[in-house]
Amino acid sequence: MIHRLPKYMRQLELLHQNGVNRVSSAELGKRMGQTASQIRQDFSCFGEFGQQGYGYNVTKLRDEIANILGMDRGHTAILLGVGNIGRALAENFCFANCGIDLKCAFDLNPEKFGKNINGIEVKGQQELEEYLARNPIDIAVLCVPKTAALSLTELLIACGVEAFWNFTGVDIALGHGDILVENISFSDSLMALGYYLKNLLTA
Amino acid sequence: MIHRLPKYMRQLELLHQNGVNRVSSAELGKRMGQTASQIRQDFSCFGEFGQQGYGYNVTKLRDEIANILGMDRGHTAILLGVGNIGRALAENFCFANCGIDLKCAFDLNPEKFGKNINGIEVKGQQELEEYLARNPIDIAVLCVPKTAALSLTELLIACGVEAFWNFTGVDIALGHGDILVENISFSDSLMALGYYLKNLLTA
Numbered sequence: 001m002i003h004r005l006p007k008y009m010r011q012l013e014l015l016h017q018n019g020v021n022r023v024s025s026a027e028l029g030k031r032m033g034q035t036a037s038q039i040r041q042d043f044s045c046f047g048e049f050g051q052q053g054y055g056y057n058v059t060k061l062r063d064e065i066a067n068i069l070g071m072d073r074g075h076t077a078i079l080l081g082v083g084n085i086g087r088a089l090a091e092n093f094c095f096a097n098c099g100i101d102l103k104c105a106f107d108l109n110p111e112k113f114g115k116n117i118n119g120i121e122v123k124g125q126q127e128l129e130e131y132l133a134r135n136p137i138d139i140a141v142l143c144v145p146k147t148a149a150l151s152l153t154e155l156l157i158a159c160g161v162e163a164f165w166n167f168t169g170v171d172i173a174l175g176h177g178d179i180l181v182e183n184i185s186f187s188d189s190l191m192a193l194g195y196y197l198k199n200l201l202t203a
Numbered sequence: 204m205i206h207r208l209p210k211y212m213r214q215l216e217l218l219h220q221n222g223v224n225r226v227s228s229a230e231l232g233k234r235m236g237q238t239a240s241q242i243r244q245d246f247s248c249f250g251e252f253g254q255q256g257y258g259y260n261v262t263k264l265r266d267e268i269a270n271i272l273g274m275d276r277g278h279t280a281i282l283l284g285v286g287n288i289g290r291a292l293a294e295n296f297c298f299a300n301c302g303i304d305l306k307c308a309f310d311l312n313p314e315k316f317g318k319n320i321n322g323i324e325v326k327g328q329q330e331l332e333e334y335l336a337r338n339p340i341d342i343a344v345l346c347v348p349k350t351a352a353l354s355l356t357e358l359l360i361a362c363g364v365e366a367f368w369n370f371t372g373v374d375i376a377l378g379h380g381d382i383l384v385e386n387i388s389f390s391d392s393l394m395a396l397g398y399y400l401k402n403l404l405t406a
Contacts, residue, residue, distance in 0.1 A: 002399075003395060006391035006394035009394065010372075031377075032377075033377050069398045069401070070397040070398055070400060073404075083295070084294055084295050088288050088291050091287055099394075139396065139397075165392065171236070180396060180403060182393070183392075184387065186292070186387065187296075189386075190301040191209035191301050192208075192209060193342065193383060194272055194276070194301060195208065195271065195272045195273055196385075197273060198273025198278075200383060201276075
């Protein structure tokens with residue numbers, strides 16, 4: 001169910017932006033490709049937000065889901081590795097929309113030190129330990145090459161980082177049962193698509 | 204189970220590159236953070252690749268999984284939208300490693316027309332329909348802005364594209380039950396991480 005919450009969040013944010021104040025489970029279901037009863041069941045898990053015959057209050061429901069998702073906790077993050085993916089995230093991805101405060105970025109390449117990407121300063125990776133000693137950080141966004149992934153993860157764990165948003169394609173969670181990892185694996189996703197496509201074309 | 208296959212593929216490829224010819228379910232399980240019995244159960248679903256007391260033949264198992272994933276089918280793809288994410292994919296992501304032949308890219312910005320990114324030519328989007336009429340394509344990699352996602356999806360479906368690798372954050376599958384969509388949603392993933400982190404910190 002947790003993986004549906006961000007999708008609800010997105011729809012409710014859209015409705016809110018369009019000035020919609022309330023929405024029925026049927027309407028929300030239609031927008032999300034789910035049944036109304038699935039919607040009602042999901043929302044009943046975390047309390048009462050709907051009123052029969054009235055529907056859900058869009059703003060209240062959005063705020064409650066934001067609360068459940070921890071988006072109001074002021075979680076902080078740093079970005080490791082300002083290559084193509086790291087730069088794309090810093091430039092285009094709105095961390096604040098997910099309730100995350102992206103503090104700064106680190107890279108090994110001296111040519112990038114001091115650069116500013118969309119308000120995010122790039123620091124030298126040799127400053128990382130000192131920075132983390134002064135500024136405890138919740139989430140490390142890992143965009144470094146595969147070869148650097150494991151050693152950097154060890155260092156970050158030693159510096160107290162507990163959550164990783166992992167773009168490296170390396171299974172960094174292995175042997176670290178106590179950290180949180182969300183993986184974005186492009187190749188796993190594309191291979192899965194190839195699998196479904198093969199079965200569609202040979203069906 | 205299908206979502207574990209790409210992970211098996213990655214491990215077997217690594218073993219193969221390291222010159223390892225056979226691997227036991229226990230060893231493979233250790234590398235993947237799974238039990239040996241889970242490994243044996245997964246592989247038993249698609250025939251017999253192991254031999255008791257000998258283990259699995261790495262190359263044979265890898266080739267079989269590649270076959271199941273359709274990686275040997277020569278699936279073709281085009282990339283739509285050469286912004287930060289599109290460019291990062293074209294520059295750094297090895298489509299061939301997933302068995303996908305990325306043919307070319309399309310963009311609306313005339314300054315990008317004719318550019319070559321890592322061997323991939325950028326064409327003008329006005330050429331898209333004519334291109335697809337001459338070159339049937341299996342997969343569209345959608346890296347366009349949210350506002351363009353739905354209309355472009357309609358156009359691609361009309362041109363015969365059935366599978367979409369979707370980076371737009373828009374639910375393009377809605378109302379198109381007959382297409383295949385694999386979503387890479389950065390915000391869903393980061394929100395999920397925030398949720399787990401909140402629960403870890405308040406536990």
